[in-house]
Amino acid sequence: xxxxxxxxxxxxxxxxxxxxxxxxLTDELPxxxxxxxxxVQRHNVRRRIADGDxxxxxxxxxxxxxxxxxxxxxxxxxxxxxxxxxxxENLPVRLDRFIEPFAEVEPAFLLKGRLEGPNVTxxxxxxxxxxxxxxxxxxxxxxxxxxxxIADTLADNGSVGGIVLGTTPKPLTDLDFSTMHGTLHYDDxxxxxxxxxxxxxxxxxxxxxxxxxxxPYGIAFEPGQIVLPGSCLxxxxxxxxxxVRAEFGGLGRVQFExx
Numbered sequence: 001x002x003x004x005x006x007x008x009x010x011x012x013x014x015x016x017x018x019x020x021x022x023x024x025l026t027d028e029l030p031x032x033x034x035x036x037x038x039x040v041q042r043h044n045v046r047r048r049i050a051d052g053d054x055x056x057x058x059x060x061x062x063x064x065x066x067x068x069x070x071x072x073x074x075x076x077x078x079x080x081x082x083x084x085x086x087x088x089e090n091l092p093v094r095l096d097r098f099i100e101p102f103a104e105v106e107p108a109f110l111l112k113g114r115l116e117g118p119n120v121t122x123x124x125x126x127x128x129x130x131x132x133x134x135x136x137x138x139x140x141x142x143x144x145x146x147x148x149x150i151a152d153t154l155a156d157n158g159s160v161g162g163i164v165l166g167t168t169p170k171p172l173t174d175l176d177f178s179t180m181h182g183t184l185h186y187d188d189x190x191x192x193x194x195x196x197x198x199x200x201x202x203x204x205x206x207x208x209x210x211x212x213x214x215x216p217y218g219i220a221f222e223p224g225q226i227v228l229p230g231s232c233l234x235x236x237x238x239x240x241x242x243x244v245r246a247e248f249g250g251l252g253r254v255q256f257e258x259x
Contacts, residue, residue, distance in 0.1 A: 005036055009043040012142050012156055021099050021144040024152045037154035038217060044157060045080045054083040057226030058219070059137065060210040061104075061158045077150060078210050079158025081226060087164045092259040098140040098161050101238040104231035105182040105246040107175075107196065107203055108135035108165055111225050117215030120208045128221070129204075131169035134254040136184075136246045137228055138162040139235060163228070166246075166254030174250070177202045181249050182232040187242040194233030196248075203229035 113128030140161030
């Protein structure tokens with residue numbers, strides 16, 4: 001069984017590197033267990049780290065109902081964030097490094113304390129958070145036409161494509177996620193908007209949730225890591241060059257050039 005999971009991981013990694021999408025794993029393995037899908041994800045993460053990459057955090061995806069409906073999954077996914085996934089604000093991001101990218105708007109939490117489930121609470125997340133940054137997550141599926149089920153996206157590292165972090169850190173005490181709204185602009189045209197409360201009622205609660213979900217796999221969030229709790233709006237396709245800008249009430253903005 002272990003060798004079979006490694007072969008699945010090999011196929012996904014080849015698709016990522018060659019930017020050639022695969023048929024969904026669940027086409028041939030409709031009963032692929034979520035634990036096995038996570039094992040595939042972790043194998044590829046270990047492979048990339050062995051090749052010189054570095055773990056910098058974790059992401060939670062498809063947390064908002066609008067995202068689940070858009071991509072046809074019925075529960076959240078999660079994945080690892082590696083240093084090579086991060087791009088610098090205001091600099092070009094090449095679209096041809098992805099297969100079929102979409103942009104999401106979310107706050108990014110930078111941790112100063114360790115979080116390890118089970119039983120992580122909202123209070124624990126607040127205590128462990130050093131700053132919050134505006135972020136755009138570029139999601140990208142290694143499966144053709146985004147035809148995915150939850151086991152597919154888990155095996156595919158939560159469909160991580162890239163991350164652009166803003167450079168205006170804010171402490172949690174300066175933010176009110178119950179009233180915060182995020183918007184996405186493409187060449188000054190607003191193409192999406194949504195409330196931070198769409199992220200499991202509050203992004204802080206979403207981080208507690210995913211930390212507890214990952215506990216059975218022995219995963220903890222460490223000081224200095226980034227955690228993305230999920231998008232506050234439906235993902236927007238990145239199909240053409242242009243300036244992509246995300247804005248958050250009270251948190252600031254982040255932008256990059258899609259080329």
